[in-house]
Amino acid sequence: MIGTKSILVIGGSSDIGHATALRYAKEGWRVTLAARDIEAAQRNADDIRTRSGVETTVQALDVLQTAQLAGFVAGLSVLPDTVVCVVGELGDQLRAQTDPELATSIMRTNFEAPSLLLELFAQAFEARGSGTIVGVSSVAGDRGRASNYYYGAAKAGFSQFLSGLRNRLALAGKVRVVTVKPGFVRTRMTAHMKLPAPLTVDPDRVAEDIYLADVTRPRDVIYVARRFRLVMAIICALPETIFKRMRI
Amino acid sequence: MPAAALPGRATATSNPDESLSGWGNYPKVSTELLAPRTPVGARDVLLGRSGVVARGAGRAYGDAAIGTHTTISTRGLNRMRSFDPATAELTVEAGVTIADILAAFEPRGFFLKVVPGTKFVTVGGAIAADVHGKNHHRDGGFGNIVGSFRLALPGGEIVSCSRSENAALFMATLGGMGLTGMILEATLRLLPIETAWLRQDTRVAGNLEAAIDLLERSASATYSVAWIDCLARGAALGRSLVYLAEHATRRDKELLAPELAPFPSPRMSRLSVPKLFPGWLLNRTSMRAFNELYFRRGAAQQGEQRLVHWDPYFFPLDAIADWNRIYGRRGFVQYQCVIPQAHARRVLADILDRVSRRGDASFLAVLKQLGDGGGPMSFPLRGYTLTMDFPVTETLFAFLDQLDALVVDAGGRLYLAKDARQSRATFESGYPGLAALRDIRQQTGANARLISHLSARLGI
Numbered sequence: 001m002i003g004t005k006s007i008l009v010i011g012g013s014s015d016i017g018h019a020t021a022l023r024y025a026k027e028g029w030r031v032t033l034a035a036r037d038i039e040a041a042q043r044n045a046d047d048i049r050t051r052s053g054v055e056t057t058v059q060a061l062d063v064l065q066t067a068q069l070a071g072f073v074a075g076l077s078v079l080p081d082t083v084v085c086v087v088g089e090l091g092d093q094l095r096a097q098t099d100p101e102l103a104t105s106i107m108r109t110n111f112e113a114p115s116l117l118l119e120l121f122a123q124a125f126e127a128r129g130s131g132t133i134v135g136v137s138s139v140a141g142d143r144g145r146a147s148n149y150y151y152g153a154a155k156a157g158f159s160q161f162l163s164g165l166r167n168r169l170a171l172a173g174k175v176r177v178v179t180v181k182p183g184f185v186r187t188r189m190t191a192h193m194k195l196p197a198p199l200t201v202d203p204d205r206v207a208e209d210i211y212l213a214d215v216t217r218p219r220d221v222i223y224v225a226r227r228f229r230l231v232m233a234i235i236c237a238l239p240e241t242i243f244k245r246m247r248i
Numbered sequence: 249m250p251a252a253a254l255p256g257r258a259t260a261t262s263n264p265d266e267s268l269s270g271w272g273n274y275p276k277v278s279t280e281l282l283a284p285r286t287p288v289g290a291r292d293v294l295l296g297r298s299g300v301v302a303r304g305a306g307r308a309y310g311d312a313a314i315g316t317h318t319t320i321s322t323r324g325l326n327r328m329r330s331f332d333p334a335t336a337e338l339t340v341e342a343g344v345t346i347a348d349i350l351a352a353f354e355p356r357g358f359f360l361k362v363v364p365g366t367k368f369v370t371v372g373g374a375i376a377a378d379v380h381g382k383n384h385h386r387d388g389g390f391g392n393i394v395g396s397f398r399l400a401l402p403g404g405e406i407v408s409c410s411r412s413e414n415a416a417l418f419m420a421t422l423g424g425m426g427l428t429g430m431i432l433e434a435t436l437r438l439l440p441i442e443t444a445w446l447r448q449d450t451r452v453a454g455n456l457e458a459a460i461d462l463l464e465r466s467a468s469a470t471y472s473v474a475w476i477d478c479l480a481r482g483a484a485l486g487r488s489l490v491y492l493a494e495h496a497t498r499r500d501k502e503l504l505a506p507e508l509a510p511f512p513s514p515r516m517s518r519l520s521v522p523k524l525f526p527g528w529l530l531n532r533t534s535m536r537a538f539n540e541l542y543f544r545r546g547a548a549q550q551g552e553q554r555l556v557h558w559d560p561y562f563f564p565l566d567a568i569a570d571w572n573r574i575y576g577r578r579g580f581v582q583y584q585c586v587i588p589q590a591h592a593r594r595v596l597a598d599i600l601d602r603v604s605r606r607g608d609a610s611f612l613a614v615l616k617q618l619g620d621g622g623g624p625m626s627f628p629l630r631g632y633t634l635t636m637d638f639p640v641t642e643t644l645f646a647f648l649d650q651l652d653a654l655v656v657d658a659g660g661r662l663y664l665a666k667d668a669r670q671s672r673a674t675f676e677s678g679y680p681g682l683a684a685l686r687d688i689r690q691q692t693g694a695n696a697r698l699i700s701h702l703s704a705r706l707g708i
Contacts, residue, residue, distance in 0.1 A: 040286075043286070043327050044327070046327065046328070046329050046330060047327035047328045047329070049330075050328035050329060050330055050331045050338070050339075050340075050352070051328055051348075051352040052352070053331075053356065188285055191283070191285075
């Protein structure tokens with residue numbers, strides 16, 4: 001019964017996290033938002049509860065405190081049917097080149113912490129015999145570019161982690177792993193950037209595609225918007241000797 | 249390339265020198281545009297700025313929602329806060345739109361008692377313009393469904409306003425065009441409904457007299473509106489279709505159309521007007537043909553009760569995205585005046601006569617009955633309101649000045665949410681409540697800080 005299902009969104013104070021949780025709530029899923037910024041997550045939770053009438057709760061979680069992740073998963077009152085991880089930090093590439101602390105934070109936020117956390121969910125879901133893990137990675141992980149290679153490298157690592165995890169779990173066939181690769185999304189993270197309109201989507205669109213790939217038409221890897229799959233295929237096909245001189 | 253977002257610390261984003269206009273695409277002015285992401289962030293960017301005003305969905309037609317220096321978009325304040333089914337009280341942030349509210353609550357059997365002609369306005373904007381619907385003569389303006397709101401004053405203080413707390417500030421904010429402070433959050437009372445349908449009755453009125461007679465005789469109808477064919481002249485001047493409607497009960501629906509679902513799911517398809525719709529397509533011949541078709545179709549429905557979904561009933565133009573582009577690059581002015589009851593027949597006939605002679609008014613004009621106004625700056629007064637679109641041309645403003653003179657003589661006024669060009673004299677004679685707004689602005693310091701192009705133009 002759909003009404004009894006539940007979703008946990010890691011990064012629940014973000015725009016994509018909010019939109020994704022709301023999309024599931026509209027189908028009757030109970031929602032938990034986990035975030036470091038509790039106040040922002042509570043504002044999102046109030047919105048989701050008001051719009052959908054569905055029970056929505058908030059849990060404090062700083063994913064960078066990796067020693068506490070196991071305790072967080074074990075302490076959940078309900079193990080969710082779907083966990084969606086939208087944690088990420090674009091960071092300032094130029095600054096990261098001279099600031100190892102920032103570079104480390106970008107790599108830990110986008111790769112290390114989400115991977116460690118989702119491994120824990122994978123094990124809990126395996127033990128239960130069901131569950132879906134949705135990892136929001138990025139097209140930036142498909143090829144390293146001058147403008148954001150710390151972010152891109154970490155997302156590449158996260159995409160590969162999800163791919164490997166999916167490979168491990170596929171044989172048993174009980175736990176699914178979905179990799180989501182958004183391109184440009186209008187969010188707080190990108191609010192300062194000029195984004196190319198034809199390739200830019202709203203968080204609602206990402207949420208819709210996540211719900212589709214999880215529930216309606218199960219998929220392993222999705223690009224949002226879909227045309228980014230082609231764009232990235234072309235970018236990935238360029239020989240390195242040419243690509244290294246390009247600024248895209 | 250970016251992907252998922254992180255809880256950011258930024259309170260606002262800024263696009264300097266954005267060229268902004270209202271829904272009429274006239275005038276276009278440059279302004280700094282800020283987009284705070286939270287109510288507190290909005291207060292923070294308001295603090296210490298001057299020449300600033302809030303902007304919701306940009307559906308005011310003229311220059312009301314453009315600051316002389318800075319414009320603060322409320323679109324980031326788009327979260328709903330709480331709903332109590334027992335009292336039907338809903339609290340939302342100011343940037344939530346009526347469309348958002350209906351999408352969430354119509355399936356649960358709630359509507360809004362007062363809605364304007366488009367659902368794409370924000371709650372903050374609806375309060376600031378004290379918008380009215382087709383039931384103003386019975387149920388009053390949007391302010392009547394507002395229980396309270398939180399207002400950020402230019403000094404940074406956030407105050408709660410209701411009819412019992414900061415009452416003068418509350419009332420002056422209804423129709424106050426954002427000039428008393430920035431609305432951050434509001435509590436509204438929703439209207440329980442049994443179905444998504446309206447029971448509509450169409451009547452034909454051969455001329456203006458007949459239309460006003462019909463509206464007057466139908467004062468007990470919850471919703472009433474007349475669509476006037478602006479191109480009809482002579483004895484047929486003001487010929488109209490008058491639409492009367494009630495929310496359909498479950499029983500109404502069973503009687504009229506048992507096959508329909510009480511709350512059908514929304515249709516997604518929307519037409520859109522291309523970006524550069526050539527203005528010359530709107531010529532006399534094409535408009536005359538359109539009006540003839542429209543009138544005949546409506547007349548054929550006379551006498552039969554029909555069920556109409558709330559979306560096309562209340563928001564017919566919302567089905568065409570960006571319909572404002574139809575007037576082309578130069579933009580248009582929507583002229584909306586209200587004439588007090590006693591002079592309405594004579595003055596509206598005079599206005600319609602001049603408009604029909606001029607011949608470039610909109611497809612249709614809308615005639616509605618209004619009741620008494622809410623706040624001192626609310627547009628409505630007991631009488632009749634007429635609304636028409638005019639493409640901007642060299643001769644338009646001189647012509648509208650002539651209409652203004654008729655309105656002023658009759659003790660009427662123009663709707664600030666539509667206005668882009670009226671004179672100070674016209675404005676001051678129409679709004680005796682201006683003194684109350686000015687007092688409040690003095691007290692809070694808003695007069696030196698909250699300044700829109702409209703308030704600068706009209707000396708508010």
